[in-house]
Amino acid sequence: MRLVTRRNLLIGGGALIAAGAAGTAFAQRPQAFRNATRITVTAQPLSRLSATDPDRTQFGSLFFRSGLNLRSDVSAFGGFSGLWRSAKGQELVALADNAQVLKARIETSDGRLSGLSNAVMAPLLLSNGQLARRSRYYDTESLTIADNVAFVGVERNHAVIRYELDREGALIEGVPIPVPKELKDLPSNGGLEALALAPQRSTLAGALVGIAEGGTGFILTGPRQGAFEMAGRNGYDVTDLAFLDTGEAIVLERRFSLFGGFGCRLRRVAASAIKAGARVDGETIYESEASHQIDNMEGLAVHREGRETIVTLISDNNFNASLQRTLLLEFSLEA
Template sequence: MPGAVEGVEQTRFPVGVSVRAITAFEPRNPDRRRFGALQFRSGLVLSSGHPRFGGFSGLARLNDGRDLVAVSDRGYWLTARITSQAGKLAGLDDAEMAAILGASGRPLSRSGLYDTESLCIADGVAYVGIERRHEIVRFDWAGQGVEARARSVPVPPEVKRLPRNRGLEAIGVVPYGPLKGALVAIAERSGKEDEPTLGVLLGGPQPGLFQVARHDGYDITDLAFLPSGDMLLLERWYQPLRGVGMRIRRIAGRDIRPGALLDDPRLIEADLGYEIDNMEGLSVHLESGRTVLTLISDDNFSFLQRTLLLEFELLP
């Protein structure tokens, strides 16, 4: 890689990532592996001395889970190759970070579109949701990877009216069923606490708006689709004196439609008695016939928080 030019910000650079294994999801009960409908497989605490590393809010795993792609909320990609040992996460190799590029080829963050909070990659296209500006952009991931430039995805006016810091936190493409190919995006919180939040269907045969019920102070932080077309919702609550919690719900694909109010049971719920942090990214991939969920946490660039990578298997 050519050396950096003095006074010019590098837009792509390697990062060294250190890892520490998480052997038990519930430290006070280390032999427990099943949690609700999920079985804990393994986890890592990720750390790096590079100042750009952290703040990861969107996640994808490609090529049968071997490749990791994440976005930070400061407008950077993280790409890496996942290594495993005996079926457990072992580390990240060849890790790089790169500025997410706008349509002009300049870093997206320089145009004020820095709060990149959600990611999905489907059929060679990467979609990124930008929270504070309430926008969605797409990239030719298969053709250009991190060198791809953003192209705007039109959104309805209701999205533009979302609260400034409560915008699009979850995004995904329906893989199966009547809505196959539609882009789904959901706001973190579009009303008062425990009021339903806004969801939108873009493209596909039935574009329109829907709502997602919220309970117990949880906000939406990501979504991912199962191969069946069912949708998993990652949720999080935070209170200064209590800490943080996370929950995953499963929404039946047949229920997703314009005008719907979506509300289905949880698969797992956890608080700081478990190995969690500010869990914001969720992805799903198949591995030898098993459905694997991977979660990543946003450390908010705070020394009080951690970047966690957690793997679970969805049980039948």
């Protein structure tokens, strides 16, 4: 994420001095825990997405189910840029910008999100046992998990690290995988914001796909490796990516202006669109409005509940709970 965006954290205007203070807070992000540590997370339910139209549930191709405003007394809580939910949606892993993860169980009541239980913050560990936070791989921005293996995208010192996921929620045995020179040459603060593994029904079956904030994408593994470009529109930047079972992809994008605040957009990309050399676009299935209860939405996860496809978003509060919120929003996707 670009530093200028992180500095400007006030929603809908405000003082530039305060925005500068927020940038200082980002520069002094809290240290990750040394070991997996249980924490308490409180959750304020959100029953509506629109503050001005409380009865509205459909937003583009999405139907709002419920949301949570998450808080913790732990200073290292927040900064979530990547998100994963288990196949049935019961377990959550969120990647923070300071090389650690939150692992928790999602609680529901009457089909709505009600809170998180068994919350654990755990550091990312490299294969030599070193904390990733104290290595060149400290700025972690993107996450995907499959079969107890995780891939994490690292910014500034651009890399993708392969981890094993242990039972306590720690990502251990981190080893960098080979990446193309074009990825390493990205701007310092413009690395991989999105990572996802293509499903078997995709033409990229099993391939690891990543997209940088500026829209440069990479098929990183498999026989169809190569670079592609996401078509940019209206000032949005890519912040995450997830594949549907069909092979289609959902791309999460975010924009910010001092007077307009944060904006959020989701685009649906055809299964055959992502390929080496392609310019990739997709239909907009959701775009936020000023009345919507969003923040700096950076993490995206997709799972199935029966016949429903569930889309979950999480926001990055830049470790500044006084100015921003950690929101967990859940939608169902129109068939």
